[in-house]
Amino acid sequence: MSTPLLDKSETRIRRMFGAIAPTYDLLNHVLSCNVDRYWRWKTTRLVPPARKGAILDVCTGTGDLALAYWRAAGGQVNVIGADFCSEMLSLARRKAARKRASNVRFVQADAQNLPFAANQFQIVCVAFGLRNISDYRRGLAEMVRVAQPTGQVVILEFSRPSNSLWGRLYCWYFRRILPCVGQLISGHSAYHYLPASVLEFPDGEALAQEMRQAGLENVWFRPFAFRIATLYVGTKPGASQQARASTAATQKHQVLPRAMP
Numbered sequence: 693m694s695t696p697l698l699d700k701s702e703t704r705i706r707r708m709f710g711a712i713a714p715t716y717d718l719l720n721h722v723l724s725c726n727v728d729r730y731w732r733w734k735t736t737r738l739v740p741p742a743r744k745g746a747i748l749d750v751c752t753g754t755g756d757l758a759l760a761y762w763r764a765a766g767g768q769v770n771v772i773g774a775d776f777c778s779e780m781l782s783l784a785r786r787k788a789a790r791k792r793a794s795n796v797r798f799v800q801a802d803a804q805n806l807p808f809a810a811n812q813f814q815i816v817c818v819a820f821g822l823r824n825i826s827d828y829r830r831g832l833a834e835m836v837r838v839a840q841p842t843g844q845v846v847i848l849e850f851s852r853p854s855n856s857l858w859g860r861l862y863c864w865y866f867r868r869i870l871p872c873v874g875q876l877i878s879g880h881s882a883y884h885y886l887p888a889s890v891l892e893f894p895d896g897e898a899l900a901q902e903m904r905q906a907g908l909e910n911v912w913f914r915p916f917a918f919r920i921a922t923l924y925v926g927t928k929p930g931a932s933q934q935a936r937a938s939t940a941a942t943q944k945h946q947v948l949p950r951a952m953p
């Protein structure tokens with residue numbers, strides 16, 4: 693059973709992000725010394741978009757990864773940012789308008805039940821969001837479902853820092869200082885939830901394994917800055933591979949007719 697601090701019911705999570713939305717960007721950039729911006733930019737470099745095919749950013753919040761991908765694609769592709777928190781989406785829309793990103797659209801949607809047909813997007817990404825989804829496995833399954841065959845599923849998420857001196861120093865900052873500064877500026881306890889939720893969420897090989905179980909292939913991951921955050925990438929199998937896999941599965945489970953006595 694989860695503690696009240698780690699209660700990830702949709703209502704609580706939506707309310708929490710609604711309450712911290714006005715100071716969300718400021719705190720992100722201050723608490724990470726702007727490194728969060730670099731991580732999103734780096735994500736678009738390591739998994740660059742093609743000039744064709746829409747991109748979906750799940751749990752988009754104030755839209756930073758959606759806009760980073762839009763920029764990386766030279767403004768040439770349609771990008772959709774989806775989130776269930778209307779306060780975050782309002783800020784995302786304002787940001788997109790300021791950047792004249794007319795082909796970036798924001799929609800209110802639950803990541804566990806995306807309102808998109810299967811096999812749509814060249815890239816389906818999520819930054820610091822998967823961990824907050826009530827049933828993150830369902831969220832991951834939805835990301836895989838809407839990705840096009842051979843499309844990329846991209847997850848940027850906090851991870852447990854390495855045991856190096858810097859890693860341990862960061863851990864102390866993350867658990868002791870960040871929550872207090874976060875609470876002071878936002879007036880909300882959400883920043884106590886942040887380290888607690890990171891510490892209980894799978895990272896590294898464990899999350900990569902979850903991605904394979906969700907049906908992704910060629911899964912790889914790359915830690916950033918003493919493993920403070922990690923980028924995970926997997927490819928949705930092509931249509932022919934999917935057909936082969938499903939035939940093999942059917943054959944494996946087929947009940948063979950019993951030989952007549």
Ligand SMILES: C[S@@+](CC[C@H](N)C(=O)[O-])C[C@H]1O[C@@H](n2cnc3c(N)ncnc32)[C@H](O)[C@@H]1O
Pocket residue numbers: 702705706709720750751752753754755756757774775776777780801802803804818819820821824825826
């Ligand atoms: C930590 S913020 C990340 C925002 C943004 N991706 C970023 O990089 O800053 C997590 C976001 O996930 C959203 N979220 C959490 N659970 C969700 C769900 N089930 N469906 C849609 N959005 C969800 C929250 O509303 C919040 O905006």
